[in-house]
Amino acid sequence: MSWELNSDRPIYTQLIEQIELKICSGVYPLGSKLPPVRDLAQEASVNPNTMQRALARLENDGLLYTHRTSGRFVTEDRNMIKQVKNRLVQEHIQGFLEKMLRLGFDHEEILSAISAIMEAKK
Amino acid sequence: MSWELNSDRPIYTQLIEQIELKICSGVYPLGSKLPPVRDLAQEASVNPNTMQRALARLENDGLLYTHRTSGRFVTEDRNMIKQVKNRLVQEHIQGFLEKMLRLGFDHEEILSAISAIMEAKK
DNA sequence: ATTATTGTATTAAACGCTTAATACAATAAT
DNA sequence: ATTATTGTATTAAGCGTTTAATACAATAAT
Secondary structure (H helix, E strand, O other), X not given: OOOOOOOOOOHHHHHHHHHHHHHHOOOOOOOOEOOOHHHHHHHOOOOHHHXXXXXXXXXXXXOEEEEOOOEEXXXXXXXXXXXXXXXXXXXXXXXXXXXXXXXXXXXXXXXXXXXXXXXXXX | OOOOOOOOOOHHHHHHHHXXXXXXXXXXXXXXXXXXXXXHHHHOOOOHHXXXXXXXXXXXXXXXXXXXXXXXXXXXXXXXHHHHHHHHHHHHHHHHXXXXXXXXXXXXXXXXXXXXXXXXXX
C-alpha cells in the first residue's frame, strides 16, 4: 500500500506525487521529520539518487525543508499544505470530468455512473 | 483539440489512448478508413515509426485491422468498441475514486465536490 | 505495364531516466 | 576528539523512447 510504482511514467514524478499525498493525508504530519533519503529509497525499492531527485523537487516547491545534517522535515506552513491538497483535488476532478465528457457522458450521466460504482463497492 | 501530447509519458501510449478515444466517441466511426500512417504522424507532429507503433498495438488488440495496401480500418465489431468504452469508463472512475479516497474524501464529499465544479462550469 | 499509395522493416543516433558505486561535507551523537 | 548520521555531488553504464533517413513489399490507380 505504501509505494506503488509503475513503469509507464518516470519514477521520480510518481515519488513526488506519492510523497505529496502522504503529506496531505497526514501520513507525514505537519513539521514532522522524514526518514533519511537512503531509508526512503530502500523502502520504495528505488535508487537513492532517484529519491533524492523527488525530494529536491518537493523542497524546491516549499513543501519540505532541510536541516543540513539532521534531516528533512515537512513544512510547518499549514496553509501551504491546504493549498496543495486543493490543487490535487481540482486536478483530479477536472481531469476526470474531461475524460468522461470526451467519452460522451453528460453531467447527469457522470454522477449516476459514479453513484452506481460507489454502491457496488459498499 | 485533436492531438494533445505531454512529455511526461511515452508518446506512443498517449497515441493509443487518444485513438481509442476517437474510436469510442465516433470521431473514427465503426468500419471507417483511417488516414495513412504518415498523415496521422504529421497530424500529431510525431515520427511515423511512433505512430506505427501505436497503430500496431491497437491492431493487435483487435480494434483496427489492415488491408495490406489499401489502408487501416476501424473494426466493424460494434460490441468490441462498446467493451473498450466500458473499460475506459471503469478505469477513469476507479482511478478517480481511489485518488479522492486517499485524499480523505468520503463518498458523499466526492459527489458534492464534483457537483460544485459542474455548477461552476455551466 | 507503369506509377503511386499504402503498410512495414532496418539501422543509427540522441535524449532522458535509472541504477551503481563512490566520495565529500556538515553536524549530531558519543 | 572521534564516530556515525545526514544530505549532496560525480561519473559511468544500461535501457527504452523517439527521431531520422531509407528501403522494401504489395496492390490500387492510371
